[in-house]
Amino acid sequence: MVSSTDTCRNGHPWDEVNTYINPRVGRQCRECDRLFSVVKYRRQRERELQQRADYNMGGNEKDVWKLVSIGLSNQEIANVRSLTRRSVEGVMNRLYAKLGIEGDGNSKRVRLARMWRS
Ligand SMILES: [Zn+2]
Numbered sequence: 001m002v003s004s005t006d007t008c009r010n011g012h013p014w015d016e017v018n019t020y021i022n023p024r025v026g027r028q029c030r031e032c033d034r035l036f037s038v039v040k041y042r043r044q045r046e047r048e049l050q051q052r053a054d055y056n057m058g059g060n061e062k063d064v065w066k067l068v069s070i071g072l073s074n075q076e077i078a079n080v081r082s083l084t085r086r087s088v089e090g091v092m093n094r095l096y097a098k099l100g101i102e103g104d105g106n107s108k109r110v111r112l113a114r115m116w117r118s
Pocket of ligand 1: 008009010011012029030031032033
């Protein structure tokens with residue numbers, strides 16, 4: 001049985017490989033450090049891309065982005081903005097390109113929506 005003192009608060013082992021001592025704050029977990037810096041880097045990168053895209057946002061791109069962020073489908077956006085579905089798809093593709101979003105259709109949409117809030 002492993003007691004809670006054998007792992008950090010996120011469940012990583014306090015072993016020789018994963019542990020180092022910071023003279024100021026004591027025992028540190030390398031895995032937590034790594035995860036933290038990965039998340040921090042990703043957030044920072046998304047924020048930078050968002051700012052850059054914001055600056056360079058033309059036509060109805062920002063409006064469509066906002067509607068995506070509240071969960072509307074391309075067809076619904078087309079309906080509320082009196083656009084064709086095809087032109088909404090064109091705007092979506094420009095947004096993905098400007099924001100550097102890659103992957104399959106649904107995961108791209110989820111990321112785009114999340115970036116509006118961040
Ligand atoms: Zn940890």
